[in-house]
Amino acid sequence: MAGMADTPNADPSNTAADSAIGLSPASACDTPCPARQQTIALVDDDRNILTTLSISLHAEGFATRVYADGETALKALQENPPDLAIFDVKMPRMDGLELLKALRAQSRLPVIFLTSKDEEPDEALGLAMGADDYITKPFSLRLLVARIRAILRRSELAKAPPEEVPGAELPEPVVRGRLSLDPARHQVTWDGKPVSLTVTEFLILEAMALRPGVVKSRNQLMDAAYSDDVYVDDRTIDSHIKRLRRKFRAVDPEFGAIDTLYGAGYSFADG
Amino acid sequence: MAGMADTPNADPSNTAADSAIGLSPASACDTPCPARQQTIALVDDDRNILTTLSISLHAEGFATRVYADGETALKALQENPPDLAIFDVKMPRMDGLELLKALRAQSRLPVIFLTSKDEEPDEALGLAMGADDYITKPFSLRLLVARIRAILRRSELAKAPPEEVPGAELPEPVVRGRLSLDPARHQVTWDGKPVSLTVTEFLILEAMALRPGVVKSRNQLMDAAYSDDVYVDDRTIDSHIKRLRRKFRAVDPEFGAIDTLYGAGYSFADG
DNA sequence: CTCTTTTCCGTCAAATTGACGGCAATTGGA
DNA sequence: TCCAATTGCCGTCAATTTGACGGAAAAGAG
Numbered sequence: 122m123a124g125m126a127d128t129p130n131a132d133p134s135n136t137a138a139d140s141a142i143g144l145s146p147a148s149a150c151d152t153p154c155p156a157r158q159q160t161i162a163l164v165d166d167d168r169n170i171l172t173t174l175s176i177s178l179h180a181e182g183f184a185t186r187v188y189a190d191g192e193t194a195l196k197a198l199q200e201n202p203p204d205l206a207i208f209d210v211k212m213p214r215m216d217g218l219e220l221l222k223a224l225r226a227q228s229r230l231p232v233i234f235l236t237s238k239d240e241e242p243d244e245a246l247g248l249a250m251g252a253d254d255y256i257t258k259p260f261s262l263r264l265l266v267a268r269i270r271a272i273l274r275r276s277e278l279a280k281a282p283p284e285e286v287p288g289a290e291l292p293e294p295v296v297r298g299r300l301s302l303d304p305a306r307h308q309v310t311w312d313g314k315p316v317s318l319t320v321t322e323f324l325i326l327e328a329m330a331l332r333p334g335v336v337k338s339r340n341q342l343m344d345a346a347y348s349d350d351v352y353v354d355d356r357t358i359d360s361h362i363k364r365l366r367r368k369f370r371a372v373d374p375e376f377g378a379i380d381t382l383y384g385a386g387y388s389f390a391d392g
Numbered sequence: 393m394a395g396m397a398d399t400p401n402a403d404p405s406n407t408a409a410d411s412a413i414g415l416s417p418a419s420a421c422d423t424p425c426p427a428r429q430q431t432i433a434l435v436d437d438d439r440n441i442l443t444t445l446s447i448s449l450h451a452e453g454f455a456t457r458v459y460a461d462g463e464t465a466l467k468a469l470q471e472n473p474p475d476l477a478i479f480d481v482k483m484p485r486m487d488g489l490e491l492l493k494a495l496r497a498q499s500r501l502p503v504i505f506l507t508s509k510d511e512e513p514d515e516a517l518g519l520a521m522g523a524d525d526y527i528t529k530p531f532s533l534r535l536l537v538a539r540i541r542a543i544l545r546r547s548e549l550a551k552a553p554p555e556e557v558p559g560a561e562l563p564e565p566v567v568r569g570r571l572s573l574d575p576a577r578h579q580v581t582w583d584g585k586p587v588s589l590t591v592t593e594f595l596i597l598e599a600m601a602l603r604p605g606v607v608k609s610r611n612q613l614m615d616a617a618y619s620d621d622v623y624v625d626d627r628t629i630d631s632h633i634k635r636l637r638r639k640f641r642a643v644d645p646e647f648g649a650i651d652t653l654y655g656a657g658y659s660f661a662d663g
Numbered sequence: 664c665t666c667t668t669t670t671c672c673g674t675c676a677a678a679t680t681g682a683c684g685g686c687a688a689t690t691g692g693a
Numbered sequence: 694t695c696c697a698a699t700t701g702c703c704g705t706c707a708a709t710t711t712g713a714c715g716g717a718a719a720a721g722a723g
Contacts, residue, residue, distance in 0.1 A: 169493075173492070173493055173496065176493070176497060176522070181500075259526065261526050262522050262525075263524050263543075319698085319699060320699090321700070332576075334579070336576065336577060352525075352539055353700090353701060353702085354535065354702060356702070359682070359683085360682095360700080360702075362681095363684090364700095367683090381682090383590065383679095383708085383709055383710070384680070385591055532702080532703085534702085534703090535702085590710060590711085592711075593710095624711090627670090628713075630669095630672090631671095631711075631713080632711085633671090634671065654668090654669065654720055654721075655669065655670095655720090655721090
């Protein structure tokens with residue numbers, strides 16, 4: 122466990138610019154408060170971003186510590202590691218890449234990079250160097266929080282004994298009558314004949330096939346096919362269903378296993 | 393719903409650019425009004441957009457309040473927070489970013505940013521974080537509404553996270569004598585013979601079948617079948633009962649399990 | 664038995680919802 | 694850079710659902 126945030130650090134020994142300014146929700150969590158409050162370190166030379174982000178994340182139930190300077194940040198991160206760190210790639214003296222490199226020399230702390238739209242070459246670089254994710258500005262809070270949570274979840278799973286990890290086993294192939302789905306191989310057949318699906322199509326079909334006969338609303342199918350940070354139109358699901366039906370019909374003109382429940386959603390027919 | 397589309401609201405060509413113009417569907421709540429209508433605050437210096445959006449959202453069933461000025465908006469938002477706010481990023485005196493920042497200092501109100509396609513992608517937009525989502529103009533009403541609903545849904549889930557994932561457990565099938573109802577599959581049988589019901593019919597029947605023998609008033613049945621913000625005529629329930637009986641009679645001419653209690657309501661017969 | 668209130672049922676037009684071709688934007692490679 | 698695949702969304706048309714009536718029938722009241 123990372124050091125329990127002593128975050129309310131009234132760390133008096135500091136100069137304005139480089140100090141860690143701790144923010145810790147006093148009002149506790151009015152949000153999905155997980156087990157323990159998690160601490161996020163923010164490193165960026167732009168004070169505006171620092172403040173805004175800090176406030177926002179704080180409101181999302183995280184404790185935050187901010188640093189405006191890479192060197193100071195490095196030292197603090199080593200001495201008292203947070204649960205996750207967010208770096209701006211581009212910073213004056215020691216930029217995000219250097220900072221990450223130095224940090225990685227001794228720590229496996231999860232890191233998210235902030236990059237600008239036009240700094241693409243660095244993205245690959247950052248990932249190659251061991252950042253866990255990166256986000257290009259502009260981004261919405263929703264996106265950021267979704268990624269933070271995803272990464273934290275991942276890194277916590279990694280800490281736990283690998284045996285009892287919930288969905289860790291290889292996904293079992295699903296066989297439902299004439300349909301067969303193999304998630305691991307991303308392979309689909311109908312009556313033994315292969316059907317080639319795109320990823321999105323596959324996910325939607327899988328969600329339905331896992332519970333044959335059960336009606337899935339469009340929202341449920343969206344949840345199955347998309348990550349938390351994207352929201353697409355309801356009708357988009359229609360489109361995917363349309364494509365699914367078309368592809369299956371190409372193999373079996375009689376195909377009718379995807380049922381529509383007017384006003385409710387879709388279901389994969391029992392069989 | 394046609395009546396909604398009209399524009400009773402005078403053009404806000406009015407005076408004080410910053411006054412909050414309340415719009416709330418005439419229907420209002422003369423009744424307990426369960427799920428309060430959700431209110432959206434719009435902040436934009438362009439009166440055209442303000443009016444258009446307001447009318448559109450209003451037609452979608454939201455109440456709206458509009459502000460043409462960041463400072464006034466801030467004050468109003470703090471004093472009387474809506475359920476969600478939509479800011480234009482670029483505004484004369486206090487722009488969306490400042491507004492958000494000030495707001496975030498004390499509130500976790502869900503915010504959607506409106507940005508222009510051609511605004512400096514880096515400078516201002518880079519700061520656009522902290523909003524829950526942002527949409528670049530031009531955008532379709534459908535998209536906007538979809539996002540609004542998504543965010544509202546999300547923030548409401550966050551408010552009440554008592555249990556585990558909502559859609560985790562499947563609703564249990566209900567069996568009452570010769571009747572069998574499976575909510576998950578939207579499947580109904582009578583003596584094993586399938587009966588095909590529409591969603592509304594299903595909900596009404598389910599409400600009665602859950603408490604066999606107990607008389608349900610029309611209002612109770614309405615509550616079961618409609619979301620809190622829809623009101624329909626009492627007689628409409630009669631119609632649905634009529635259709636239910638007809639569909640069951642088609643399968644069993646002797647069917648008589650739906651009883652009428654003169655002056656009180658309907659009940660599903662014990663058995 | 665007569666009158667009043669409530670319910671039933673057929674009919675219908677309007678609103679909602681679904682299907683699907685097309686298109687434009689994005690992605691990922693050759 | 695150009696090409697092909699994927700994907701999200703729009704717009705149109707078709708199908709389904711459904712709220713509302715009006716008159717007939719049934720149930721209560723006196």
